[in-house]
Amino acid sequence: xxxxxxxxxxxxxxxxxxxxxxxxxxxxxxxxxxxxxxxxxxxxxxxxxxxxxxxxxxxxxxxxxxxxxxxxxxxxxxxxxxxxxxxxxxxxxxxxxxxxxxxxxxxxxxxxxxxxxxxxxxxxxxxxxxxxxxxxxx
Amino acid sequence: xxxxxxxxxxxxxxxxxxxxxxxxxxxxxxxxxxxxxxxxxxxxxxxxxxxxxxxxxxxxxxxxxxxxxxxxxxxxxxxxxxxxxxxxxxxxxxxxxxxxxxxxxxxxxxxxxxxxxxxxxxxxxxxxxxxxxxxxxxxxxxxxxxxxxxxxxxxxxxxxxxxxxxxxxxxxxxxxxxxxxxxxxxxxxxxxxxxxxxxxxxxxxxxxxxxxxxxxxxxxxxxxxxxxxxxxxxxxxxxxxxxxxxxxxxxxxxxxxxxxxxxxxxxxxxxxxxxxxxxxxxxxxxxxxxxxxxxxxxxxxxxxxxxxxxxxxxxxxxxxxxxxxxxxxxxxxxxxxxxxxxxxxxxxxxxxxxxxxxxxxxxxxxxxxxxxxxxxxxxxxxxxxxxxxxxxxxxxxxxxxxxxxxxxxxxxxxxxxxxxxxxxxxxxxxxxxxxxxxxxxxxxxxxxxxxxxxxxxxxxxxxxxxxxxxxxxxxxxxxxxxxxxxxxxxxxxxxxxxxxxxxxxxxxxxxxxxxxxxxxxxxxxxxxxxxxxxxxxxxxxxxxxxxxxxxxxxxxxxxxxxxxxxxxxxxxxxxxxxxxxxxxxxxxxxxxxxxxxxxxxxxxxxxxxxxxxxxxxxxxxxxxxxxxxxxxxxxxxxxxxxxxxxxxxxxxxxxxxxxxxxxxxxxxxxxxxxxxxxxxxxxxxxxxxxxxxxxxxxxxxxxxxxxxxxxxxxxxxxxxxxxxxxx
Numbered sequence: 032x033x034x035x036x037x038x039x040x041x042x043x044x045x046x047x048x049x050x051x052x053x054x055x056x057x058x059x060x061x062x063x064x065x066x067x068x069x070x071x072x073x074x075x076x077x078x079x080x081x082x083x084x085x086x087x088x089x090x091x092x093x094x095x096x097x098x099x100x101x102x103x104x105x106x107x108x109x110x111x112x113x114x115x116x117x118x119x120x121x122x123x124x125x126x127x128x129x130x131x132x133x134x135x136x137x138x139x140x141x142x143x144x145x146x147x148x149x150x151x152x153x154x155x156x157x158x159x160x161x162x163x164x165x166x167x168x169x
Numbered sequence: 170x171x172x173x174x175x176x177x178x179x180x181x182x183x184x185x186x187x188x189x190x191x192x193x194x195x196x197x198x199x200x201x202x203x204x205x206x207x208x209x210x211x212x213x214x215x216x217x218x219x220x221x222x223x224x225x226x227x228x229x230x231x232x233x234x235x236x237x238x239x240x241x242x243x244x245x246x247x248x249x250x251x252x253x254x255x256x257x258x259x260x261x262x263x264x265x266x267x268x269x270x271x272x273x274x275x276x277x278x279x280x281x282x283x284x285x286x287x288x289x290x291x292x293x294x295x296x297x298x299x300x301x302x303x304x305x306x307x308x309x310x311x312x313x314x315x316x317x318x319x320x321x322x323x324x325x326x327x328x329x330x331x332x333x334x335x336x337x338x339x340x341x342x343x344x345x346x347x348x349x350x351x352x353x354x355x356x357x358x359x360x361x362x363x364x365x366x367x368x369x370x371x372x373x374x375x376x377x378x379x380x381x382x383x384x385x386x387x388x389x390x391x392x393x394x395x396x397x398x399x400x401x402x403x404x405x406x407x408x409x410x411x412x413x414x415x416x417x418x419x420x421x422x423x424x425x426x427x428x429x430x431x432x433x434x435x436x437x438x439x440x441x442x443x444x445x446x447x448x449x450x451x452x453x454x455x456x457x458x459x460x461x462x463x464x465x466x467x468x469x470x471x472x473x474x475x476x477x478x479x480x481x482x483x484x485x486x487x488x489x490x491x492x493x494x495x496x497x498x499x500x501x502x503x504x505x506x507x508x509x510x511x512x513x514x515x516x517x518x519x520x521x522x523x524x525x526x527x528x529x530x531x532x533x534x535x536x537x538x539x540x541x542x543x544x545x546x547x548x549x550x551x552x553x554x555x556x557x558x559x560x561x562x563x564x565x566x567x568x569x570x571x572x573x574x575x576x577x578x579x580x581x582x583x584x585x586x587x588x589x590x591x592x593x594x595x596x597x598x599x600x601x602x603x604x605x606x607x608x609x610x611x612x613x614x615x616x617x618x619x620x621x622x623x624x625x626x627x628x629x630x631x632x633x634x635x636x637x638x639x640x641x642x643x644x645x646x647x648x649x650x651x652x653x654x655x656x657x658x659x660x661x662x663x664x665x666x667x668x669x670x671x672x673x674x675x676x677x678x679x680x681x682x683x684x685x686x687x688x689x690x691x692x693x694x695x696x697x698x699x700x701x702x703x704x705x706x707x708x709x710x711x712x713x714x715x716x717x718x719x720x721x722x723x724x725x726x727x728x729x730x731x732x733x734x735x736x737x738x739x740x741x742x743x744x745x746x747x748x749x750x751x752x753x754x755x756x757x758x759x760x761x762x763x764x765x766x767x768x769x770x771x772x773x774x775x776x777x778x779x780x781x782x783x784x785x786x787x788x789x790x791x792x793x794x795x796x797x798x799x800x801x802x803x804x805x806x807x808x809x810x811x812x813x814x815x816x817x818x819x820x821x822x823x824x825x826x827x828x829x830x831x832x833x834x835x836x837x838x839x840x841x842x843x844x845x846x847x848x849x850x851x852x853x854x855x856x857x858x859x860x861x862x863x864x865x866x867x868x869x870x871x872x873x874x875x876x877x878x879x880x881x882x883x884x885x886x887x888x889x890x891x892x893x894x895x896x
Contacts, residue, residue, distance in 0.1 A: 056681035063688055063699075075296045096672055128677035149680040152687050 044069040046163055047088060051081035051107070052096040052125070061094065064152050070159075078102025082110055085117055092159050095142075097126035097133065105140040112141035121162040125150070173735035180239045182356050183246065185262050186227075187289050188271035189281035190250030193310035193339035197271060198227050198247055200383075201349055205231060209383040211432045215399040215426055227399065228428045230436070232381045233357070234581055241360070241376060243353065244429070250285060259292040260421030267304035267356040269348060271339075272327055274309050279326065286327050304355035307334035308348045313341070318455060325445035337458050346384050353380045372713070375533040379581060440586075447590050449480055454594060458601035462612075467605045468498045468570075471562075471598035476501060478594065479558065479587055484574035485509070486560075488602075498570070507548035508559050516545060517559045521571055527592045528559045531582035544642055551576065556582045560595035566604035572598075588832075674717055678710035685710075699784040739778050741767060741806055748785045752793055757799045774817060776868045784864035785819065787857035788884050792823035795882070800824040807888060815890040816870050820883060827878040837862045837872060861886060 048070045052058050055076075072088040073088060075081035077112045083094055085107070085112040093111070104124055111117045121136045123127040124137035127148040186194040195215075211230035233241035246265075248258040254817075262268075270289060271283045293300050309323050318326075320336065328334055333351045337344035354377045361373045397686040454474050461467045472486045483502030487495040487509060495509060495518070512518040517528045531542060533554050540546040549557055554575040562570040572595055576583070583591075685703040689695070695703075744763055756763055774781060792802045805820045828836060837858045861884075862872035869889025876882040 054677050054681065056710055057677065058685070060681055060684035060703065060706065062686060063703075064684065067692060098669070099529070129671040148676040149683045152684055152691075 045071060046092070047071045047073060047090040048159065049073050049075060049081065049084055049088070049090040049093040049120055051075040051078070051084075051094065051099065051104075052098075053077055053099050057096075061152075061155070064156070065159075068156060078104070078107055082107050086114070089117060089120060092121045092123060092162055094123045094125050094146075094155075097124055097137070104142075105136060108137070108140040108142050114166055121165075122154075123158055123162070125155075179242050180360065181242050181244055182233075182266045182360060183244045183264055184267045184269060184352055184356060185265045186245065186247045186269045186271055187262070187277060187285070188250055188257070188308075188310075189285040189603075190252075192250060192271045192273040192278070192282075192285075193269045193308070193337070194247040194250065194689050195227050196339035197269075197308065197310070197337070197348075198229055198245055198344045200339060200345045201231075201245065202229050202399075203389045203450045204342065204384050206383045206385070208232075211435050213399045214428050214431060214495075215401050216428055228425075230432050230434060231380070231383065233353070235374050238750050241357070243356075245431075246425075250281075252284070253635055255288065255292070257421045258288070259295050260419075262289075262292045262298070263296045263422070263427065265296070265298060265303070266360065267306075267352050268353050269306055269308060270327070271308045271337075272323060274311045274323065275314055276316050276318050279322075283326055284321075300360070301447055303354060304359055305332050306348055306352045306355070307332055308337045308339075308344065309334060310337045310339050312336045312343075313338045313419060323591040346381075350377065350380055350384075353377060371533050371535075382579075382581070388586060414875065415757040425602075443586070446529065447478075447586070448473075451590070451593050451597060455597045455601075458598060459604075462605055462608045464602055464605040465498075467598060471594065471601075472499050472501060472572060475560075475572055475591060475594050475598075478585065479574045479576070479578045480580060481556075481574035483554075484572065486570060486572045488570035489568055495571070503519050503552075503575070505548075506573055507545045507552070507554070507575075508557060509571075510545050510548055515722050516543075517557075517573075518571060521561050522568060525568065527561070527588045527595075529588050530557045531555060534582070553577055556580060556584050558588060558591055560588075560591045562595045562599035562602060564599040567603075569599050569602055675714065678714045678717075681710040682707050682714075688689070734802055735777055736775055737778050738773050738775050739781065741771065741774055744774065744778075744781060744785065745804070748789060749780055751786075752789060755793055759793075759796070761793060761796050761800050761802060763804070765804045766806070769807075771806060771808060771817065774888060777864075778889075780864040781865060781888075784861040784886055787861040788821045788886060790817075791857055791884070792821050792825065792882070796823050796825040809887070811887065814869075817890050819886040821886075821890075822881060822883040824881045827880055827882055828874075828876040829878050833874065833876060836874060858884070 041042075049095050050058055050062050050065070050072055051074070053076055058074045058076075062074055065072045065116070067118050073084055073090060075084050078137045081093070081095060081099070082102060084090070095107055097104040104126065108122055108124065110116075111120050111122060121144075122142045123144045123146055124142040125148060126133055126137070133145075137145045143162055146155055146158060185200060199213060202210065209232040211228075212240075214228040216228075227245070227247040229245040229553050231243040231245065233243060233483050246261050248254075248261045268285060268289065268735050272286075280467065290300055293303065306321075307328055309320060311317060311389060320334075325335065333348075333355075335344045335351070337348060339345055357373055357376045440527075454471075457474075458467050458470060462468060468486050468488070472484060476482070485500035485503060485506040486498045487506075488498050489583065492497045493514065493773040497509075500506060508517040510516075517530075521528050530546065530549075532546060532550055535546070540550055545557075549555075555578045556576045559576045560572050560574075561568055562572060572591075574583075574591065685706045689700060689707075749763070755761075774790070791802075801824045803820075803822045805818070805822075807818055807820075809816050809818045858874070865872045865886050870887035871884040873887065874882065
């Protein structure tokens with residue numbers, strides 16, 4: 032944790048991304064694209080599973096759906112930030128709510144970025160890359 | 170010899186009972202004393218000699234009332250009959266105005282009678298009294314004894330002049346009063362002549378009448394306390410012992426004077442006692458009226474008291490109004506007050522107003538012509554009133570009113586004392602009335618002040634009440650506003666939730682479709698099975714999207730439809746088949762067992778087929794979505810009754826999560842969905858049950874829902890079984 036270095040693009044490959052969404056079609060399409068871009072992908076069907084996997088796997092980036100059964104995205108976000116072991120996990124809040132208030136709410140909960148559904152896959156990839164670029168070296 | 174006493178305004182008339190010893194003189198006097206009203210007589214005095222108890226003389230005074238302002242007092246004397254007491258007899262006879270000769274009717278006393286009668290004339294002459302003019306009557310006494318002289322014999326012996334003579338029995342009183350009345354009448358007449366009032370025969374007659382009124386044979390029985398033993402006085406002069414005639418006469422004169430003084434003293438002390446009692450009455454009245462604060466009570470109390478004190482049966486009280494007019498306050502025993510008939514001229518009212526002094530009149534004192542000349546006196550005479558009195562009520566030199574009192578012939582005229590007393594009463598009453606009026610004014614003032622305070626207090630209380638009501642209303646309005654605000658907030662939240670749900674429901678499939686489509690276009694070298702998968706995703710979510718849009722449109726259309734658009738008959742089995750088909754996949758996928766039980770004989774429903782399908786679909790959709798994997802759904806169709814109505818019930822029971830009791834009332838509201846908007850996965854737009862209820866109501870029925878959280882929900886769609894509800 033001594034220095035922030037900008038990592039070369041090659042270093043993105045193999046980064047672990049968590050995709051948490053209760054919609055199977057969304058999980059399937061997004062994880063396909065991420066895998067095609069060289070990321071490792073883990074999926075979660077509901078909020079509790081997402082929190083457990085973040086805690087256990089410490090992904091570089093977690094894509095969290097705001098509305099999920101059992102535990103919503105905002106709550107997971109707060110837990111991640113409150114837990115020292117997971118505080119460094121980058122969070123992208125993905126929501127179908129699409130209102131400005133939701134964006135504010137997501138950032139207030141501790142999310143790094145906010146992406147509204149429906150999104151352009153290139154836009155999502157760009158956000159992930161940026162976050163990985165800004166991440167400190169492990 | 171009439172004795173005038175100017176100091177006391179008295180005229181003394183001396184009547185001497187003369188006659189032989191033991192003839193009945195003293196007994197006659199004692200009888201008169203007994204039957205005379207004690208108010209009108211003195212005690213009976215007996216002056217005996219010190220040694221042998223021989224009677225010197227008796228004295229009895231009788232009040233005859235007034236004539237020309239003078240009180241006429243009769244003084245009745247007896248003389249000792251024994252021969253040896255001639256000096257005494259002569260002395261007693263001195264100054265006599267009349268003589269009653271009491272003869273003893275017993276034959277044995279014939280000589281004694283004659284001797285005494287002759288002796289009377291000798292002594293009259295010795296006293297320079299003229300037997301020709303001196304009133305003289307005879308009593309032939311002891312008529313009840315055996316062996317009495319015949320009346321003619323007595324007349325022949327004693328009454329050759331034809332004087333009035335009376336058979337009497339002094340021990341029983343028979344004839345005594347008659348004899349007394351006769352001598353009194355004769356005496357009064359002769360005095361009246363000498364006083365120059367003989368021209369007023371009425372006045373004389375009244376005096377005589379007074380004598381009769383003062384006598385009552387039943388008085389000793391009625392008032393036994395009035396019977397007194399004679400008061401025995403001791404002779405003042407030792408010279409009363411037998412000696413020279415001059416000496417005896419001197420002694421008798423001295424004793425007569427002394428006895429008379431004694432009588433006067435008695436009278437004065439009587440009068441004093443009367444005055445004291447009057448004073449007491451005044452004091453009592455004063456105290457009573459001082460304690461009375463109501464002017465009416467003072468007035469009433471005054472008139473009553475006045476009439477009682479005056480022993481007057483009637484009278485009235487008038488007050489002076491502000492303009493000096495007379496206002497009758499009270500009237501007792503009179504239809505109209507005679508004195509108040511006239512207020513002008515020399516009427517009593519005018520006189521009393523002017524002099525502020527009592528006015529009194531006694532009709533018997535007046536000539537008939539005088540009475541005829543005054544309407545008020547004529548009126549009095551007309552209603553048989555004899556005495557009238559008017560007194561002024563004065564306070565602070567101010568005439569407040571007038572009081573009158575009247576009495577008939579049965580009562581002696583009002584005495585000066587009485588008139589004076591009435592004046593005192595009126596003065597007290599006037600002062601008390603004045604005080605009571607001031608008090609009343611003060612009270613009225615106080616009352617009006619109190620009333621004003623009360624009114625003001627009432628106003629204040631009312632204002633306060635209004636303010637309170639206003640505050641209450643404000644509070645209610647506030648509460649309403651708060652409630653409205655809360656509802657608005659709820660509505661806001663609902664709207665926001667709804668937007669979230671709609672956005673989620675629409676954006677989720679759109680995201681999948683869009684992403685899948687990008688994959689297909691971006692990665693052209695995808696293996697065919699992968700490509701087919703993404704195409705499948707696109708198809709699946711496209712269907713989902715169109716389903717959503719269709720149900721929203723359906724809800725919009727049904728929500729607006731308040732009635733059945735078209736009544737058709739539809740087979741129930743056919744209806745279920747059509748509605749259930751889209752759910753088959755999900756049912757088998759989640760292993761949910763669905764059973765339909767159709768009551769026998771029930772084959773058709775009548776209604777708007779599109780609406781019926783939508784309602785059934787909505788209910789079944791809920792039963793499936795909120796069921797658990799491996800759960801069950803039971804659909805029962807049967808005829809039921811609700812109150813007086815017949816319905817076809819389609820009851821859908823599931824074994825799902827159930828609905829919290831708190832949410833149950835809301836499940837039929839449009840866009841309502843239970844649970845947390847973020848974590849509970851929404852299914853659809855929350856319009857299902859609202860649509861179903863609307864359809865049921867459109868068909869004359871309703872939607873009933875019961876649920877047990879955790880074990881399942883039962884929804885009944887009721888459709889009116891009228892007309893086409895097939896049996």
